[in-house]
Amino acid sequence: MKEIVIATKNEHKIIEMKKMLEPLGYKVLTLFDFDEFPEIIEDGKTFKANAFKKAKELSDYLNKIVLADDSGLEVIALNNEPGVYSARYAGDTRNYEKNNELLLKNLKGKSDRSARFVTSMCLYHPNNDPVFFEDYLYGEISEKHAGSNGFGYDPIFYVPELNKNLAEISLEEKNKISHRGKCLLKLINHLKSK
Ligand code: IMP
Secondary structure, three states: OEEEEEOOOOHHHHHHHHHHHHHHOEEEEEHHHHOOOOOOOOOOOOHHHHHHHHHHHHHHHHOOOEEEEEEEEEEHHHOOEEHHHHHHOOOOOOOHHHHHHHHHHHHOOOOOOEEEEEEEEEEEOOOOOOEEEEEEEEEEEOOOOOOOOOOOOHHHEEEOOOOEEHHHOOHHHHHHHOHHHHHHHHHHHHHHOO
């Protein structure tokens, strides 16, 4: 059976990725299967660099095919911040509420509130060139929180086509339009074409 290791311990991502990869005949392993592997420092300047670093380090260690992803939010009026610092924008504690508060504070008085979510993925094969995928979800940072679904910046991310914030829609609906959902689909289409 073909094996693929996904470089994450995030339960949400594991469920989502297994659901799409297992029907293609892959046995999906995760970082939980390799507990001894040390934490990877995400110090890249781009999402792509972080995805590549995670995939390469784990693949070099295991000699297996690895899929890694990195994602975050870019706000135009803030020079694309928080970017690769999205998880720890307001400090090292990875506190979603504090991140959202800081973002709203930093955007106060700015007329351009446009933003996008980015997901970068790297598929790293021990003997082949790495393959990269990227996708986006465009929207605006709203003035106020709305909804209680999702995570991270979802309550303050407004999607014009839906006239809703991301935290107001179901996970199924979100997966159809989200940066991560669309990126995963690109990866799946690539694997299917092999
Ligand atoms: P990760 O690298 O995919 O774990 O994401 C890093 C950070 O980006 C998360 O901690 C969130 O703050 C933010 N982020 C990424 N994707 C989303 C999303 O779909 N909704 C809200 N926030 C997100």
